[in-house]
Amino acid sequence: MTNRTPSPRGMPLLDRGVGPLLMLPATLLVVIFLVGPFYYMVYTALTDLSFADAGQAGAFVGFDNFRKLMRNDPLFWSSFLLTLKFVVIAVAIEFLLGFALAFLIFRFVASQRLLTTLLLIPMMIAPVAVGLIWRLLLQGDFGMLTFYMRKVGLLAQNSAVLSAPDLVFPTIVAIDVWQWTPFVTLIMLAGMMSLPRAPFEAAMMDGAKPFQIFRDVMLPLLRPVIALVLLLRGIDAFKEFDKVFLMTGGGPGTLTELVSIYAYRVNFRNWDLGYGAAVTFMIYLVVLILCSVFYKAVYWSSRKPAAAF
Template sequence: MTSLPVTSNTSGKTRGAFLLDRGVGPLLVLPATILVVIFLVGPFYYMVYTALTDLSFADATRKGAFVGFDNFRRLMRDDPLFWNSFLLTLKFVVVAVAMEFVIGFALALLIFKYVVRQRLLTTLLLIPMMLAPVAVGLIWRLLLQGDFGMVIYYLRAVGLLAQNAAVLSQPDLVFPAIVAIDIWQWTPFVTLVMLAGLMSLPRSPFEAAMMDGAGPLRIFLDVMLPLLRPIIALVLLLRGIDAFKEFDKVFIMTGGGPGTLTELVSIYAYRVNFRNWDLGYGAAVAFMVYLVVLILCSVFYKAVYWSAKPSSGLPAGAKP
């Protein structure tokens, strides 16, 4: 019998190394680089350039002349509507993200400790967060409709809402309503991420703490939370950025009303750009949104980096 020749892939590896050595590597990433420049870098620099002009489609005398930082000075000094929307957005982010984290973390702990078959439950938890924000806005707009909304009907039936009142048109109810809807949609995300973090924790620190006589509260505070700190920072970062950019649901449900009670900064930027057609000033507003998101990213990145570098054998973030 004649044996078949044994082939090896050394020639392929040599050919690949040869191509990289000859400078072909940059050509391989060129298509992705072009897409990034076209869809990310290009629009960003155009936004910055437009923010330095007086471009307006509603005023024929403002054709895009360079005005420097006049739009930013006007934004910081002479626009109370912007600051109202900015502070309202911060309030929305703090309240919604804090409630989502507390409820989501509590649900994750309950599922981790007491639920045996977790796959079905986690699949059901995915449903709200998998819905498109526009669909969520339309669904809740119908459920909270003042004349025939199902939720409104039951709230009136149990006496929690007056007969002539509607949630989305009541000044004292509309903001809690949009916060509650955001909590309904995104708490499952926090639950699933924190549940994954709990499942990945090592057992040895908990066993050592129990052998030292630590109770459940001390184990939770001194062992579990320090180990989960990077995951907590990641969850807060992702939800904080997403909540600060919230637009779809609120715009579909209220359009920023009644008045400006739910006019988040993203809705205000939309109104300046696409209703008033003040594109130069609107670009400055959009840049401020980008700047705040960048600051959030920097803060939470430092939190994750700090918690990931324990020193002197102490738990992450602890001081000697």
């Protein structure tokens, strides 16, 4: 194939006009049904629209909602901080466990398709089902896990995880870890398996110790995959809603009120849609920043031949 004369940018390009034509239906759909409503939401954030209060019919109020959000909404900010805490802790644990497991499998077990496939199940189940499954497992009177945790002394007889103020946040983190560690494992495993052999052979020839090889050869080569996994998990964890809402409703108190739950309350309980749009827009902004980092870190580097994928 190399004996063909390549055009400057890797010919053949599409004939003029055909490319846009192929992209048109998809673009139209996305613009009409996703981007359009999205901008409507952004506009709503600048109005006082409410489905509850007849006096708020959607008049333009400028940045009032954002002003209130920034200056005068402690609940938003406490839920925002709690979400950051949730993301950092959960993703860190998922990454460390997932990486360690991937490394063990990669190094000592080789290919194990059946078992790794079974690992996928927790994250494939509908979120609605996941929330209810865990509610059943952790229920204080007939929950299976509650029973065994009490039996082996992990939990006091007079305590139950979703009712104990000091246990409930760790519990939702643990459930997220249960659900998503396999994801990290699989991706890290795939990343490790596609590593080139040459750098490792060269390092061994140089007499490097296993740990040195791990630290100086493997980790740098895996960096793009690590960035990918952290960001994908970060974005998802930031938007976590279903399972926590179904299990705790944000409580007890505000101990598990993630920002997505707060946004749900403002929009779908209080129907304060103008303000609710401002809240969701803020969440969008944060995720957008994460996305941009993801884009730069992963896809730009992927154009370079050195990247692992």
